Amino acid sequence: MLELGSIASRVGNFNHLRQLHAQIIHNSLHHHNYWVALLINHCTRLRAPPHYTHLLFNSTLNPNVFVFTSMLRFYSHLQDHAKVVLMYEQMQGCGVRPDAFVYPILIKSAGTGGIGFHAHVLKLGHGSDAFVRNAVIDMYARLGPIGHARKVFDEIPDYERKVADWNAMVSGYWKWESEGQAQWLFDVMPERNVITWTAMVTGYAKVKDLEAARRYFDCMPERSVVSWNAMLSGYAQNGLAEEALRLFDEMVNAGIEPDETTWVTVISACSSRGDPCLAASLVRTLHQKRIQLNCFVRTALLDMYAKCGSIGAARRIFDELGAYRNSVTWNAMISAYMRVGDLDSARKLFNTMPGRNVVTWNSMIAGYAQNGQSAMAIELFKEMITAKKLTPDEVTMVSVISACGHLGALELGNWVVRFLTENQIKLSISGHNAMIFMYSRCGSMEDAKRVFQEMATRDVVSYNTLISGFAAHGHGVEAINLMSTMKEGGIEPDRVTFIGVLTACSHAGLLEEGRKVFESIKDPAIDHYACMVDLLGRVGELEDAKRTMERMPMEPHAGVYGSLLNASRIHKQVELGELAANKLFELEPDNSGNFILLSNIYASAGRWKDVERIREAMKKGGVKKTTGWSWVEYGGKLHKFIVADRSHERSDDIYQLLIELRKKMREAGYIADKSCVLRDVEEEEKEEIVGTHSEKLAICYALLVSEAGAVIRVVKNLRVCWDCHTAIKMISKLEGRVIIVRDNNRFHCFNDGLCSCKDYW
DNA sequence: ATAGGGTTAG
Missing domain, CATH: 1.25.40 (Serine Threonine Protein Phosphatase 5, Tetratricopeptide repeat)
Structure with a gap:
């Protein structure tokens, strides 16, 4: 027996536990409730698997209150509240009466059901038991109403009130967003412990006041791992990954042994950095330290690998986790696939995932939207x-x-x-x-x-979004004014703001204003140069545009050359267009738009041989024309069209209307332009109609179904082509309709034969 | 303790 006692006092890991268990069986003591309860308590501490623990439980024939208490504690520790309830019912079934030790566990585990226990424990006379009372306060503090917690708290005689009661109140006030109350209680408490201080750190981190959190952290008379974790996760959850990693270094230097929570937090801070090197070094450390990787740590690692670009490594962890996966693991893997655009793999996981939650759906919905x-x-x-x-x-x-x-x-x-x-x-x-x-x-x-x-x-994104909206609508002045307003409101414009304002100036032809804005940018990024080249190019300052490009401190990207090519097309500059296009053919060999733009430039100069040459080059290079869809919303559905589309149920009516329109337009002197050669001239020649570009099909459908005089809204996923632009102007005049077509990135409002964008060609 | 969101563009 003495030997058993010395083993029992030195159970440091699961193996020791098994040895002790074997020893107990050897001594035929496994029916004794004392030993069973002791083993189960070790299971709780060492987080033994539930099946093993349950096996121990089943080895006793007449479990007493101690055994039940240890089982309740075990499941409560695992936060398996359903099992706690089951165990409680079994306890009642065995006629074992709960005591004052049982109720705190039950209350803690019962969620809102704990309120029922409150009345119950009062009736049984446990109301003045310090642990029961604390559990009740803690329950109300967590679940509300916090006033009930306060009432129980206030009813405790001063000399009986324990630090744990104060702590439950402090955390409760933080939970219910009463910073002032929490602070006040902290100040008047007769004594504080490490839990109190940590609660303050957590509380301030929750309200994003990290300076205050750090102040408390620095003032703490002693710190536990939990305190370090609180500060770390405060930084990590508020996007201060750098701070978190720095604090982690401090922690390591201070000789504090990180626990699993620490690792999870640090790994997640690392994920948000997306730095593969940092990730690798963290993995090395984990390896060296032989850290036990529980499900949380592994899931965090999975997410880190995914965010640092190693989807394969992420998937390996996912597979290895097997039955230990939880919903977070699944969701992390789904978003990982979505992030890299692998919609099919994400969908496969989604379809097979058990217990999908809101986050799962959100990941899928956002994933599709982002792709x-x-x-x-x-x-x-x-x-x-x-x-x-x-x-x-x-x-x-x-x-x-x-x-x-x-x-x-x-x-x-x-x-x-x-x-x-x-x-x-x-x-x-x-x-x-x-x-x-x-x-x-x-x-x-x-x-x-x-x-x-x-x-x-409003935040900077609110302003940016509206400014970009103005830009797409060609409302240059409003965009500029809104930027002034935001500065007055103390919000500094960022990279995106300037892109928006410059685009707005460009679409509105505000050259001088745009120049001023550009000059006000402290350190212009490559996209700002692209916008400026676009602005200069659109208004016809082509030399200046070219010069701006040449003076850029960085290598121009496709956007810059694209602006130049577009400007060359507007102003019919063959040579400059060739220069830009040739660069683009290198940078984006698969982008058919560049070929089409150049060929349109040739066409506008009547250089049909060059047009033909470009067409051949596209064929040889295997460049596929991007499919340009247009759609219109009607009757709660999106009606989608593609060039020469015949799939729509009202197709016959649509084509009939096209023919009528063509007749009317001919009479009004409309000539379909030859510049669309690379789009669908062949289709046009075949069809005895005005042209079957997707935007025209969509507009005709809208004309058929919408009420007379209603505004027609059409979306085109690519640029509205030249021929269409002219044709839609004509349609708007002939039919007396306002037609709004949204391009890739701007709005064309056609009314009475005119378009709101005057710079189009 | 780990998972999910908005703004840019020729």
Whole structure:
């Protein structure tokens, strides 16, 4: 027995535990409740697998209150609340009466059900037991109402009130966002311990006041690993990865042994940096230290590998985890695939995943949206809400709203906005930003401005989004003014702001204003140069544009040459166009747009042999024309068209209308331009009609179905071509309709034979 | 303790 006692006192790992277990069986003591309870308590401490622990439990025939208590503690520790409840029921079934040691565990585990226990323990006379009382305070502090916690707390006689009671109140006030109360209690407490101090660090980190958190951290009389972890995760969760990593170094230098939580936090800080070298060095450290990798650490590692570009390594961890995967593991892997654009693999995981949660759906919806599959994103959203099991949250809605914007689907967008109010989903700044984006991409600048104005607080993205909206609509002055407003409001313009304002100047032809803006940029990035070259090029300052490009401190990228090529096309500059195009053919050999632009330049100069040469070059290089889709929203659906499309159910009517329009347009003197040679001249020659470009098909469909006089909104996923531009002007005049076509990146508002963008050709 | 969101463009 003595030997057993000395083994029992030195159980440091799972192997020791098994030895002790074997020894107990050897001595035929395994039916004795004392030894069983002792073993189970070791299981809790060492986080033994549940099946092993349950085996121990089953070895006793008449479990007493000590055995049940240790089992309850074990499951409570694992946060397996369902098992706690089961165990409690079994305990009652065996006629074992819970004592004051049991109730704190039950209350802790019961969630809102703990409120029922409160009355129960009072009736049983456990109300003045210090542990029970503390559990009750803690329960109300966590679940609310915090006032109930306070009431129990206040009823304790001063001399009986323990630090743990104060601590539960302090954490509770932080939880319920009463910083002042938490602070006040901290100040008046008769004594504080490391838990109190750590609660303050966690609390300030939660309200993003990291300076205060650090102040408390620095003042702590003693620190536990948990305190370090609190400070670390404060930095990590507020995007201060650098600070977190620096603090981790400090921690290591101070000789503090990191625990699993520490590693998880540090790994996640590392993930957000996306630096493969840092990741590798962290993995080396883990390896050297022979750290036990639990499911949390492995999932964090999976995410880190994925974010540092090693999708294969991430997948290996995923596979190795096997049955130990939890929903976070699955979600991390799904987003990993989405991040690299592997939609199929993500979908496969999604389809096989057990227990999908909101984050799972959000990852899928956002993934589709980010990979240009807005329609699929919305389809998935509809599936999510029809399944009814899950309520979308703000994150879901932000992706969905943004997807509506990308589609230019205003009816759908309005439906989503109604869905928000009906389901009482509150939007924060980013939600409103998504709405601004949606409305402005749907051509509804009035709504975009309204949302912007109604926001209580705006961030730099709010401004940038509206400015970009103005830019796409050619509202140059408004864009410039909004940038001034944001500066007055104390928000500094960033890279994106300047891109927006410069684009706006470019679309509005505001040369001098744009120059001023450009000169005000402290350290212009490559995209700013591209915008400036675009602005100069559009207004016809081609020499200046070329000079600007040549004086760039960095190597020009495709965007810069693209601007130059576009400018050459507008101003019919063959030589400059050739220069830009030849560069682009090297930089983007697969981009058909560049070939088409150059060929259009040749066509406008009547150089048909060169046009033919470009066509041959495309064929030889295997450059495929990008498919240009156009769509129009009608009756809650998107009607999608492609050149010479015959698949639409109203196709016959659409083509009939095209023929009629062509007749009318001929009479009005319209001549389809030959410059579209590389697009679909062959199709046009075959068809006895005005041309079957996707935008024209979409417009004809809209003319057929919409009410007379209503504005027609069409989206084209590529640039609206020259021929179409001319034709749509004519259609707007002949039919007396306002037609808004959204390009890739700008709006063309056609009205009475004119277009809002005057610089197009 | 680990997973999910918005703005850029010829």
